[in-house]
Amino acid sequence: MVMKRPLIVGxxxxxxxGSSSEQSLAIALHKAQQSGAETMLFRGADLILPLYEPQSKVLAPDAKALIDAxxxxxxxxxxxxxYHGGVSGPLKNAIDYTEExxxxxxxxxxxxxxxxxxCGFGVQGPMAGLNALRAITxxxxxxxxxxxxxINSAAVKFRDCGCDDEKTVxxxxxxxxxxxxxxxxxIQERAKARARSSLKCNTSLV
Ligand SMILES: Cc1cc2nc3c(=O)[nH]c(=O)nc-3n(C[C@H](O)[C@H](O)[C@H](O)COP(=O)(O)O)c2cc1C
Known part of the structure; x- marks a missing residue:
């Protein structure tokens, strides 16, 4: 069975x-790519989307690109x-587009x-944000x-998509x-499920 290359979207x-959240994400996607994944990055500037309106019929091109990915x-x-004990507004707004x-x-x-x-300026904030991201997930x-x-970005420094703390990397x-x-x-489980269901279809035709 030939497996498709997994796509990981950041x-x-x-x-x-010098955004630490953007550079840490770039490190993660680079690692995924090295391990064989296709990756797509939607960075800070790509997340500046119009405020999500559930009733709106037309998506902005940037929002459509995100949802397609x-x-x-x-x-x-x-x-x-x-940001103030939670996830940044632009990221949460971009995530809200998944309602599509x-x-x-x-x-x-x-x-x-x-x-x-x-990433936060201390230890308490990043944990709160992490919990919020998991609840969203x-x-x-x-x-x-x-x-x-x-990541405590007061202590850990990022530069040129690298980081001065090996443990963080x-x-x-x-x-x-x-x-x-x-x-x-x-991917493998879904392929097996498809194979099982096509086998069922074929045997019921016999
Ligand atoms: C509006 C705003 C609110 C923030 N609120 C918190 C916070 O509640 N807790 C915290 O640890 N850091 C807080 N910070 C600091 C940022 O989380 C921290 O500097 C982070 O590294 C910024 O991410 P970036 O490097 O990707 O820009 C806040 C920063 C801003 C601009």
Whole structure:
């Protein structure tokens, strides 16, 4: 059986030059790519979308590009700064666009592995943001991977998509591996399920 290359979509970061949430996300996607995934990055500037309006019939082109990517995704990685004890407004607004996937056959993030990173200026904020991202993942029927990455950006510095703390990099990469491994399992299970159902169809024709 030839397996499709898993697609991991990253969403996160801020428009702040040197954004730690964006650079940590880039490290995660780079690791996923090295391990064989196709990746797509929606960075801080890509998340500045019109406020989501559920009744609106037309999507802005940038929002449509995001939803098209999420529909194809096998795994997703969110990376947010902690803003006032939660997720940043632009990221949450971008996530709200997944409401467009509420009537899809694979509803919202159903069956997709979801990794989460949160950066904050201290230790309390990133944990709060991480919990919020996991609650959002549950609401969207995604599967949060066991390892979440909480980064104290007052202590850990990012530069040129690198990081001065090896342990932080190891955590980001381990989380990316978990997302990719789950994505591969999910692709394989869905392929098996399709094979079983086509076998049933064929035998009922005999
Ligand atoms: C509006 C705003 C609210 C913030 N609120 C918190 C907070 O509640 N807790 C915290 O630890 N850091 C807070 N911070 C600090 C950011 O989370 C931190 O600097 C983070 O690294 C920014 O992400 P970035 O580097 O990707 O831009 C806040 C920053 C801003 C601009």
């Amino acid at each position: 969403m996160g970061g801020t428009t702040r030059p 999420l529909r194809r995704a096998d795994g997703v990685i969110f990376s947010s700064p902690c 996937m509420s009537a899809d056959e694979r509803v919202y993030l159903d069956g997709r592995a979801v990794g989460a990173i949160c 549950h609401a969207l029927r995604g599967w949060p991977v066991p390892l979440g990455v909480a 190891q955590q980001i990469e381990a989380m990316a591996d978990q997302v990719l491994n789950f994505a591969v399992m999910s």
